[in-house]
Amino acid sequence: MSGPSTAATFDTQLFDGASMSLADGLRHLRLSGRWRADLVWLARLVAIPAMAKDLGLAASDAELQAAVDEFRRGNDLLDASAARKWLDEHGFTLEQLEEHLEVRVLAHKLKDRIRSGPRVDAYVRDNPSAFQKAPDAEAKEQVVGVLLEQDLVAYLEKRGIREAPIRA
Numbered sequence: 539m540s541g542p543s544t545a546a547t548f549d550t551q552l553f554d555g556a557s558m559s560l561a562d563g564l565r566h567l568r569l570s571g572r573w574r575a576d577l578v579w580l581a582r583l584v585a586i587p588a589m590a591k592d593l594g595l596a597a598s599d600a601e602l603q604a605a606v607d608e609f610r611r612g613n614d615l616l617d618a619s620a621a622r623k624w625l626d627e628h629g630f631t632l633e634q635l636e637e638h639l640e641v642r643v644l645a646h647k648l649k650d651r652i653r654s655g656p657r658v659d660a661y662v663r664d665n666p667s668a669f670q671k672a673p674d675a676e677a678k679e680q681v682v683g684v685l686l687e688q689d690l691v692a693y694l695e696k697r698g699i700r701e702a703p704i705r706a
Contacts, residue, residue, distance in 0.1 A: 582690060583641050589693045590644040593651070597643040605639040645686070652685045661685060 567576055590596070597605075606621075615621040625632060652658065661681050662673055669677060 581694070585690050585694055586641050586645050586648065589690065590648060592693075593648075595644060595647045595651075597640045597647075601643045602636055602640060605643050606636065609635065609639060648689070649682050649686055652682050652689075657685055658682060 610616070610621050613624060615624050622632070625635060658678050658681050661684070662669065662678070673681070
């Protein structure tokens with residue numbers, strides 16, 4: 539194991555007071571082979587809001603509040619004080635949580651645009667070998683995810699980012 543790093547440590551305690559430097563965490567990701575997948579996921583976090591903005595989509599205050607409420611329910615945070623305590627314990631601010639949830643809201647809006655158009659049916663029609671039977675709602679939702687990924691890649695390529703969004 540390497541010695542102490544000069545890079546900043548993660549904001550979150552890992553366990554029993556143990557922490558890891560950002561540099562060590564990235565090194566472990568690279569060695570594990572997860573590096574590219576995780577960086578592509580991070581690139582999506584940047585591309586989704588940018589693409590949504592270019593399409594004139596935005597998350598309303600009501601949508602963000604609904605996302606925060608869903609997050610609270612999903613984490614058994616029954617009231618605002620429990621949510622504030624959870625955020626403090628995990629080293630996050632409400633603004634950071636809202637920023638994270640905004641990406642989810644915008645991704646949902648982008649998926650809604652795909653669902654409401656003809657692309658899902660066209661994908662099913664043009665790729666019959668991808669389906670052993672007529673696709674059900676779950677399979678069509680997977681197609682929506684595939685089409686969103688294709689849109690994100692095309693969006694990044696239009697901005698001069700070729701191949702993988704981030705080179706590992």
